[in-house]
Structures are given as C-alpha cells and as structure tokens.
Amino acid sequence: MSSALxxxxxxxDIVAAVDDGSEYLPRLRRAIDGARAADIPVIYVVIALRPGFPEVGTRNRALAAIAQAGLYVEGAPGTEIHPDVAPRPGDVVVTKKRASAFSGSDLDLVLRARGIDSLVLTGIATSAVVLSTLCRANDLDFGLTVLSDACLDPDPEVHRVLTERLFPQWADVLTADDWVKTLVSR
Incomplete structure (x- = not known):
C-alpha cells in the first residue's frame, strides 16, 4: 500500500481558536517529520472560501456562521497554514470548500495520480474535517489510520468518543509517536 499523511x-485562525497549549503542534510536527523520513508524502488540506462567500448556502449552518464571521477567505493571513507545521516547497496543498477534504477539492485526483490507497489523518477539528474526511475516504475504500493525538477538537469529550468509539470501526487509531515507531520498524 502507498500511504500519505x-x-x-x-x-x-483555527489553531488560535482551538489549541489551548496542549502541545498539539509539536506532536503533529513529529508525525510530519516521521512521514518525511519514511518518504511518505505529506499533503496539506485547507479550507479557503472566495471573497463574498459565493459558495456558501444559507442552509449550511456551519459555513454560514463562518461567512458571517468573515473567516477563511482566500489569501487572508488567518487562512494560512500554521508556520509550526508549514509545507515545504513541492508539498501539495489542497483547497476544499466544505468540511470533508474531498468536498470541493481535487484531493481524490491527487491521491489517485500518485497511486495512494492509504491515508493517515490528522487535523482540526476531529468532529469536522477529520470525521467528514474519514467517512468519505472509507466510502472510497482507502486504507485508514487516524493519529488520535494529532487531531484536536474544541470539545475534548467529542474528540474522545470519536477516537475511542467511532473511528476504530473504520480505521486504525494510533498516537503520533506510536505511528512514527511503526515507520521506523518497516
């Protein structure tokens, strides 16, 4: 299997709103570094909406709230990937328009073109992008791993239930350090 992180x-803006100093970014950085050391591609996914939010419908409560707050506009500083985990030149950055990394993006095309059939998921928020992407990737028959402590959610109990009860039904769930250890033992 060919994997991507x-x-x-x-x-x-998302890190600022959710990270409470939990050492999330250093854990995620270790996973990114481990992937790179094992020659596993690191693919970044961002949400970025057009100025004026023409892609946001009024029935989508979450996106309507984002538009009302003026968040995640293409090119805005808060929409940039956090510098502690920023991509390197040549890394793929996929822009999405909804919760799932597959919605409104070319992620599936990028993965298929590279022969990737297994995904390792990280991100913010566990109850949004990670959950939505996991569901879609499962439907698309990708092999799946979720790095539980390289995911973060504003609600710790929701994060716990998802990573301990729901995600294991569809994916291997490991900590970032345990996953990196599996890469070294390959």
Whole structure:
C-alpha cells in the first residue's frame, strides 16, 4: 500500500481558536517529520472560501456562521497554514470548500495520480474535517489510520468518543509517536 499523511485545517485562525497549549503542534510536527523520513508524502488540506462567500448556502449552518464571521477567505493571513507545521516547497496543498477534504477539492485526483490507497489523518477539528474526511475516504475504500493525538477538537469529550468509539470501526487509531515507531520498524 502507498500511504500519505493528510494535515487538515491546521490554519492560523483555527489553531488560535482551538489549541489551548496542549502541545498539539509539536506532536503533529513529529508525525510530519516521521512521514518525511519514511518518504511518505505529506499533503496539506485547507479550507479557503472566495471573497463574498459565493459558495456558501444559507442552509449550511456551519459555513454560514463562518461567512458571517468573515473567516477563511482566500489569501487572508488567518487562512494560512500554521508556520509550526508549514509545507515545504513541492508539498501539495489542497483547497476544499466544505468540511470533508474531498468536498470541493481535487484531493481524490491527487491521491489517485500518485497511486495512494492509504491515508493517515490528522487535523482540526476531529468532529469536522477529520470525521467528514474519514467517512468519505472509507466510502472510497482507502486504507485508514487516524493519529488520535494529532487531531484536536474544541470539545475534548467529542474528540474522545470519536477516537475511542467511532473511528476504530473504520480505521486504525494510533498516537503520533506510536505511528512514527511503526515507520521506523518497516
């Protein structure tokens, strides 16, 4: 199997709103470094909406709230990937328009073109991009791993239930350090 590490929605404004000093970014950085050392592609996924939000419908409550707050506009500083985990030159950055990394993006095309059939998921928020992407990737028959402590959610109990109860039904769930250890033992 050919794998890729997805780093999803780890953008300045999202990190500022959710990370409470939990050492999330250093854990994610270790996963990124481990993937690179094992020659596993790191693919970044960001949410970025057009100025004026023409792609946001009024029935989508989450996106309507984002538009109302004026968040995640293409080119805005807060929409940039957090510098602590920023991509390197040549890394793929996929822009999405909804919760799932597959929605409104060319992620599936990028993965298929590279022969990737297994995904390692990380990101903010566990209950949004990670959950939505996991569901879609499962439907698309990707092999799946979720790095539980390289995902973050504003609600710790929701994160716990997802990573301990729901995600294991569809994916291997490991910590970032345990996953990196599996790469070294290959």
């Amino acid at each position: 997805l780093v999803m929605d780890v953008q300045r």
